[in-house]
Amino acid sequence: MKVSHMTTSAFWKGESGVRAVVEDQGIEYKASLHIKGSQAIDYSCSCAQGNSYRGMCSHCQALLQAYKEQETENQGRIVTTSQQARAMIREYTNREVSRIMSEGEGDQVKLFVAMRANRREIKLEFKLGKDRLYVLKDLSAFVRAVASGTYVEYGKNLAFHHSIQAFQKDSQPLLEFVMEVIYTYLEHYEQFQKTSFSASPVMRFLTLSRTSMDRFFELMKGSFLEIEDHKGLSRQVAVTDRSPELTVTVRRRGREGVLVSISKDLMVLEGERYLYFADSQYLYCCDPKCSEALLIFFKQMTEGFGATYEIEVNNKDMPLFYERVLKRIAAYCTIDSGNLDLEAFKPEELKARFEFDSEGPNSLVLKPTLSYGDYSFQPVEDERLPRTVCRDVPGEFRISQLITKYFKYKEHESSLPAIRGDEESVYNLLTEGISEFMAYGEVFFSESFKKLKILPPPKISVGIRSVGNWLELNVDTEGLSGSELNKLLAEYSRKKKYYRLKNGEFINLDDNGLLSVARLVQDLAVSVSDLENKTFRLPAYRALYLDGILKEGSSITLYRDQLYKAVVRGMKSVEDSDFEIPAKLNPILRGYQKTGYRWLRTLDHYGFGGILADDMGLGKTIQVITLLLDEKEKEEPAVSLIVCPASLVYNWENEIHTFAPDLKVLTVAGMAAEREELLATSEGYDVLVTSYDLLKRDSELYEGKSFRFQIIDEAQYIKNASTQSAKAVKGIDARRKFALTGTPIENRLSELWSMFDYLMPGFLFSYQRFKKEYELPIVKDQERQALEKLHRLIGPFILRRLKKDVLKELPDKLETVVYSAFDKKQKEIYTANAYQLKKELENSEGRQGRDNIQILAQLTRLRQICCDPHLCYHDYSGESAKLETCIDLVKNGVEGGHKILLFSQFTSMLEIISQRLKKEGLIYYILTGSTSKEERIRMVNSFKEDEIPLFLISLKAGGTGLNLTAADMVIHFDPWWNVAAQNQATDRAHRIGQEKQVSVFKLITKGTIEENILKLQDSKKDLAEQIITEGTVSLSNLSREDLLGLLNE
Template identity: 55%
Template sequence: MKITESATSTFWKGEQGIRASVQDGDTLYKVSLYVKGSQVRDYSCSCVNGNSCRGMCAHAKLVWEQWKKEQEQHSGRPVSTSQEIRTMIREYTNREVAKIIEDAEETEIRLVPRLMLKNGSASLEFKLGRDRFYIIKDLMAFAEAVRTGASVSYGKQLTFHHSLNVFAEEDRELCTLLLELVQVYQEHFEQFRKSSFVTMQGLRTLNLNRANRDRFFQLMENRNLEVEFGDGTHCTVQVKQDCMRLPIQICRAGRDGIAVSVDQELFGIPGERGWYVGNDTSLVCLDENESRELGVFLEQVLKDKKSHTLDIQERDIPLFYERVLQKILPYAELAVHDVDLESYRPKELKAQFSFDSSGPDEITMKPLLSYGDFSFSPLNDDKVPRIICRDVPGEFKISQVITRYFQYRDGESEYLVIRNDEEALYRLLSEGMEEFISLGQVLITDAARKIRVLPSPQVKVGIQTSGRWLELNVDAEGMSRSELLDILAGYDPKKRYYRLKNGEFLDVGENGLMTVARMTDSLGIGREELLSGTVKVPVYRALYLDSVLKEGSGITFYRDNLFRAVVRGMKSVEDSDYVVPASLVQVLRGYQKTGYRWLKTLDVNGFGGILADDMGLGKTIQIIALLQAEAQEHPESQSLIICPASLVYNWENELKRFAPGLTVQTVTGTAPEREEILRIAVQTGMETTQAALKTAVIRHPQILITSYDLLKRDITCYEPFQFRFQVIDEAQYIKNPLTQSAKSVKLIKAQTRCALTGTPIENRLAELWSIFDYLMPGFLFTYSHFRRQFEAPIVKDGDTYALESLRRLTGPFVLRRLKKDVLKDLPDKLETVVYSMAEDEQKQLYTAHALALKEELEQMSGDTYGSERIQVLAELTRLRQICCDPSLCFDRYKGGSAKLDTCMELITGGIAGGHKILLFSQFTSMLELIGARLKKEGITFHELTGATPKEERIRMAGAFQTDDTPVFLISLKAGGTGLNLTAADVVIHYDPWWNVAAQNQATDRAHRIGQEKQVSVFKLIMKDTVEENILKLQEQKQDLADQIISGEQVSIGSLTREELLKILSPQL
């Protein structure tokens, strides 16, 4: 059996036909195969089995196998042109032909719409042509032709290739609208077709809804438009924008009614933005005001094109006159026949309100409404005759005012009453009476007049300076001291009034009394003390008093020259005469010189302050300038710097670098060594005299540096010292006033105290109180007073005045500058959150522990949670460790760590790009794991933790700045402060910490003065875990630090049970 001949042909749809002759013995068989792709779709053979056996016969199989072999031997399968390509070729060809025809045509095609109005609906029909016009019978086919550029014949004299450009320019936007309406119709039809057996027939008309009517009439403005009505009549109108004067006729109808009609040739079409009103010659587009006032009238009167007349019976004529006719008259030409409209004018609504009182805690009011001679109570209006044309809007307005001030009716009487409700009485007398007067006649009995609101008296405050004190005097015009004391004693910041003993109200809203009351609360002054005569307050209250009194209304005050001088000096720091030490003039930046002058200003006035500049702005050098200036004026003075142990040598190096003339001594070593250092410092300090300084070399240490930890151990050794300046660095170390560190720094005797910190408030307002208790004891009062006056109202109640008052008190003594504001040349910091997704064993471990902790929390009561908090937080830490790497808490864990893999990708990519990297984690064991991976990859690195000796810490930091080591692994707590690592331009935070300020501090090891590159900060977060929710919580929880000083924080210790449940939820 062999093939003697064969031939192949290709069909339109990509199918192929194979014809062959097969010699089988002496017989020749004809075989045909129909192939699509790699399969035989059909076949035929002239043998007896060709059409009867299952599958192909032997002859067809032979042809099919031979054809496949040939295909393999050739360059590949035969390619047929796809339908999409053929469509492209056809449409591009049509466009080229259409362009040629367009260029050859002498006149453009016009598109003419016809507006069809029937039963309140509007639709469009279109015709087109040059001299002779043809109706478009299938708008969908027309739209398809325009889209594809097809040629369509509409008659013997009109055949053309379709495109927007073949139409006259003024018709192209109209054609675009037509195409859009067709598309909307097709989309709606397609949705309808899916749910019913409907086929799409030729589309001759298009519905014109209200929104499209506005656009259509805008396109047709100043053009003629053919309009066809439901009865078959039609007219041609010009569409235009014009003022409308609606022709209205009113005439007598029947025995006692009237008929209102308009010109019967009018028709109206409502649009989305307004009405369109036409007659047989024009169609006017009404403006917004015309449409608003005429719309309802037109809608009703033009419902029926045959009859534009409406009847009104006599009793409704006054309502029509008042409610309708008065509104449409400005836009109408009114013709009145045999009707006296003025006789139907409704009687005017009048109101009377009678107030009475039977005691100081009660006011009654009787309302009375009247129309002409008929009066009634609005509380019982069900018997008002229907013949009365009532002013419904007017009555509604009156009822609104009545219900605003009176909630109760006095029994079944026609009186309303306010009884035993001071707030409601005050609102009525201070606000309501004016509203009732504006509505009608107000009658007040003598008894009711006794309950009134008195204006606040003018308050006078005098301030004089006496040494380190300010003397205050307060007086209220026309009021005795005892009366004023009573008012201040009863002052409630939530009330705008004070109720006098005689029942009268005294207005104490935004006025002098309120200002004095709030001032005494903020300053902790007893009111009796204030009114007994002259009251003394510390001079550091000067700026607060100046601010409060200047902004307070209803108050006059006198300030002596010394007071003015103190305030002026504190407000004009930049213009002060304090000279920067010559050795630092070229070193300090402009804002640092301002910081130095601010410190000097505080010192001269006997104040302490917080230098709270952003991390990296050089707080250290500003303090060095202050100490250098002091040493130049008083070389015999001694100052003490207290800082974290890790920064002691950093301070020593900075002092030697920028103030080499100062004698500096670090108080370190063993206890006996430290004791000896301090003994010698005391002795040499005492031996130094002004006379000796002129001839002898300075022997005593001018600057002593120690750590918080060593200070509390050596505190008794500091008793003999009287320091000129006491400086505490990283002042958040004393945020808890109950710690020994906080107590120790407050025992040191110093003339002026300063605090340095980038985060004066990390978690709680009490931290700010503790720092100020060190700076100026008593400045923020006792903690119990501070908590009652500021912390509780601000945190629990969101009291904005308490917040503003605290800001005013502390603001002058806190200097806070941000890098973005003062270092315009500092490169940007680009922060990116990089997400990882736990998989397999890591995901299973996390899910199991998260669900277990969540169930445990849900079962806890408030008391149980309080006692089990430590255990709960330990479990939460375990979850965070699973996110980092499960092997941190499971010794036998051999699975993967998605975050560690992501981290290594960032590190290797950063090194390849020539970057140096700082990597922070709060888990030192995680740093060990990362270090092991770096060693495996052959990447060198430095590692700094809490166990790193201080000297080694400084050596490593210096080496990283100059060597080729690409990675520095740092424990967040151990290395988040006091390091200058500007050689790095990439920062990775491996795990999120609750306190975002600590993370920002760590970032600022690289993003600080000296940085010349953009710093990229990557925060690694495990998706759908507590880590992601910690970030969300930081964003959602508005912390007071940002409002008073800076930063947004979340405190793990203050998290409630509900907040922990949110953190454990998939979505916060």
């Protein structure tokens, strides 16, 4: 055995709890012990022996041994406190003592800073004190003292325990900045010098990097700062982020130039992101745009040993200096030009001329000409202009880039930019390039170039006419033959932007009308020959898809006949349809169920099938029953066929009897000969009900039969189109076919294809095409476009409502009875036991007491046989019909994303269910009377949070006192005498805090005591109290006739 996940919890007086998982022959069991000293005074385990209270099982013994071994190992180990732990204790203690001592040392210390700036670096010097200031001569030692809480003496008037709290609040941000910068410096110093902090250099000044300069001035905003410049002159300035007041002076310098100067008192500092100016009163922090504009100018004016804060510019260079420099800084500086007219230096403007010529269908040439005043040149010639010409280099570069975007230089035929043999480049120039060239200069076209035209997309009109089960379409494109339309759409499908006619003209394909026609042709597989004829047919079920596509093409002119309009209008306005609800069902149907019925009727009216895919518990069955009842009330009713899983056959029969007793229903079940006889005499019935398996076996018996409706329930049973069941279902001849399922797609999109292949063969094309165009692109490549296209196709034919969407329409909880039927072996066992009890009751007239207790025991035995004969007969080798029904229900619930509570009165039944769930690969929690209080709380809390979807609970252990609102589905495996107790169990999920609709399913075996208990409950609401109260048997109020009635089939 393997013990894992062992945890120990201390209780009191030397007692403790131990819990672990014990693996035995591949099966995991949960074991727990209550330890006192070294002995186990209590124990529990999830194994069979643990549940039977036969002493400590082997799993608990293994856990006890593992616990003792762990304790022995722990007791023999010597533990010493590590140096790191001691250092932690010492450092935290010193800091706390320093903080306390500094609080008692009176006034806090002030930290002062002064800045020394020259043309190479900026240094900070620090002083500290209260009344008298002391210069910090070693910043690294100071930082270490603050970090360690060291007591330092600076002189008679200043000695204190160093800590951040020892400094005044307005000094603390500056102190933290200093400590961070110093520590960063010391880390680098240690790395390169391979020494330790204790041997670090003496630092009187803190040199600022550009990054730390930005941080320092940000910190100092709103404060005063002492600055000493490179001349040794000091000033006190206020640090501010307002815009600097800067003046640039421009004066005449002799006859051949000008002098540009700035104030020599101005200090310029360059940070990582910002530029700073300091005059006699302020230090200005410029914003990023200002910094970018002024940096180059002021850096050149002030940096270097030769900086004189003034420069000379020759008259010949003044146009460029004016255009590139003065105009750039003028937004942030005052340009004082005195009597000098700066506009006189404004350079000649760059002008461009573009001449386009065509030398053939795909051969174009451009002659570009640039000019400054009287000087003209071609950019391809690399012309050297006189120095007196002030060239707009960025402007010329932009024009050069534009030319190379659309043309190639220096082809063999010409030294001019040209396009040779590239049709797409010609089209791009005509549609996009010309307008761009116009933005840069004058544009001229030769006569041959003017013949190159871009025509608008052709005008498209589509006529649609409804003819029986078909739609006839006529597509007309003005001025284009059917052959040209085919070629044009082929170019469009290749994502070409144009189609070129034989005369050289281009047709612009950027049009949503063409998009619509192209999608119609591609999505609905219109043949080339049909398109060339411009007239073709489509199945009527394409009506809504066609309407949606063509209406997106706003440039398309649509002509639709009245029948087609009626189909589209009717499918889009189901809720407003005129289909009447059968009078007998109208009062009990909810609003969304009426809509579902009208949806089914609308599809039938227009000749379509569909999938009713409402969430579990929303009443798909009654919506179909409403359809069938309405059909019966017509003048010429016809028989319909319902195919469902075997576990639901009798459920359908019972639901029809309950809600539409006027419908004559025939359940086609039993042995082969019996089914053959039933089908042979089925004339006159309104509804036949059979299972998928029996339909597969009886497929030959259905040949030649025609049905009004074919309804398949749990339609995922035909998800594999190649199975015999799917083939049998699709082989039925029915005027209209519908499918019911809560999970239209479980694993693969091919399941959806198979359902539509049953409903309307060909609707989703062949499977090969469906796989290529939809399944692989959606599943493998995650193509959004393919997904949207599929939604557009199938959307009108699937109706799915979730509980959360129709919650206002629903009651607090939906209760459903799910029936199952015995097989031959199980029925024989039940019949024998029921016969024996019936004889005893017939012979017990007038006797009470002990006989009543025995009768109750035998009633319980019958109920156990209904659940599973294994509960009474260990050597039973058959199956349990109800267990199969339950597993199907659980699997559907889990696949639908529900969390489930499954209740049974018999804990041994829960064990059988749990073994079956393991085989199905389903995970679950189980709560019985043997579950400890702690484990019970843990499981309940975990069920609220984790992904485990199923909780098996026994009536006695979990029928009350639990809050399990994470569940929205409740299954009662066996009916309970006490209806109130059953409702209490349901209320574990259906209670305050529940935000979802709760679906309650009662599993009943057809024709047994279980079904009769339900009937008796309806007639005697207090049956539970009449039989059992607080565990005491009481049959006094239940008559002998009532008991005999429970045994009727």
